[in-house]
Amino acid sequence: MSESVLMRPAVLRSGQGKTRPEGDRSFLARGVIVLLGLALLATMLFSLTAGASDASVISVISALVRGASSDNNVLSLRDSIIIWDIRLPRIILGAMIGASLAVSGAVMQGLFRNPLADPGIVGVSAGAGLGAVSVIVLGGTVLAPFIATFSLFALPVAAFIGALVFTLILYAVATRRGQTSIATMLLAGIALGAMAMAYIGLLTFLADDRQLRDLTFWTLGSLAGSNWAKMATAGPFIVLALLVSPFLGRGLNALALGEASASHLGIPVQRFKRVAIIVVAAATGASVAVSGGIGFVGVVVPHLLRLVIGPDHRYLLPASALLGASLLLLADAVSRTIVAPSELPIGIVTAAVGAPFFLWILLRRRGIVDL
């Protein structure tokens, strides 16, 4: 035992130059966020021009800059309608839904301290779907007062409530003293999903022909039929959730150490968890209300980002929002061009890409954790 080890000075020199300390990925993360922001802008512009009608990038940009009302002859009237009333709401709504799916996945994973938690996989989306389907089928009868109360917002509110109730049940079942068992969570998710599907099946059985058509898209997940009205009803929930999410970063980081340590660091854990659960439910509920079950965005996007910028939620959450928005827009572009002039429900595209990815995550983790 040498003296030098024991006599280590209590405070070492500070200010060791401007080099980034090892293990500090915040600089990289900020750069990635800027790049993702630019990528999202490019993707939105690309989506605006891609489709059955071919308006050029330049004409679209100049139309956007001049505004809808100005009498420009850059775009034909037909293209103008396609862009302003069909593509633009679809793109903005698609970006919002992609962002909210990815953010709700990232928040849920942080909350459950578990990278496999995703609203789609653990049954929360199914709960939101149950709420939405209930309103569609029972809106004329049992739930008429609910519709009267919330009018245009009835669908997203019902989906929000469904998602909230299912998240709370899941949390109560899968979490003991702040620790979530991966196996219990996934199994509880299967049970909750099956339960929601049973009720949705029952409601489908009761539905009339018009309601059946409305219901079909829930099971597949689609951005078709996006319009400004849908955005006005679901948008506030999504915007609210996205605005609150950056404030969850610090707490989710602390929570990674466990609930007790998070509390010791000064986080009011119980209150924090309530806010996080409401954010997840609002984001998931609103997305499902508009687009049905679009799966795997919430698990794929945060996982990819953690590989690059690490799990620091202060950066992971905004980065997830941006990448989720871009990826969903790309998936939507694929879904509406791959079998043109018809279009594929986007949920098929995300599941076809996302499910194998999920299996890959499982394989990678198999050695690390005991499932």
Place this chain on the structure above:
Amino acid sequence: MISLSDVSVVLGRKAIIKEASFNAQAGALTVIVGPNGSGKTTLMRALSGDLPFTGRITINGHSLGHLKPWQMAAMRAILPQSTSLSFPFTVREIVRLGLTSGRSGATHDVAENLPDEALALVDLAGFGGRFYQELSGGEQQRVQLARVLCQVWQPVLDGQPRFLFLDEPVSSLDIKHQLIIMQIAHAFATRGGGVIAILHDLNLTSMYADRVVVMHGGRIDSVGTPAEVLTDDRILRVYECALKVGALPDKHVPFVLPQSAVM
């Protein structure tokens, strides 16, 4: 000062802590010893605000029940026995979490370098870029200590002493690092802060403790200096093990005491 009076903790239907009373002074290293299951960790969890208890616990005169999490975070930091992570944080990112409460006491530009200084202090300089999950148990424990040190970097803030609660801080460490960690705790107390540590090693306890709290069956058996507390009778009664304090082994049996390292 941390003060406990008549603190009892019931988990389920079982009384784990029964009417515990003692004071832990600032500027002193208070060590809690006792056999497995004597209630040491439960007592520390009650002190940390993790468990409901009856009786009264105060930190610097403030009753624990009236303090918000962020107020407590400014007064004390807690090293848990072990911490597992489910996300691939780097060592530096983990240590940086100690700055969450924003009350390290360091000035802003120093605070940015604090994680690196704290890592150097626990003999992990250069480990900042490693992944936490890839470290050994002993290294992980020291990373957590570095994080905890960041939280209360200045042992005294705004004239009020701050406290370190260490639950078996040296349990998975080699002898060199046991000494380094105890030295850090000792220095924290010397500079005006208070330390409460749970230890199993009676030699380290004797070497570093200013006060020893002996727990037995959920009760405080005795409180005093190491010389007062570590007696043959008490060790036999509490640990149910007939040991002789200060007895040397036979001449040909090698033995190594931590005491031989210092001064």
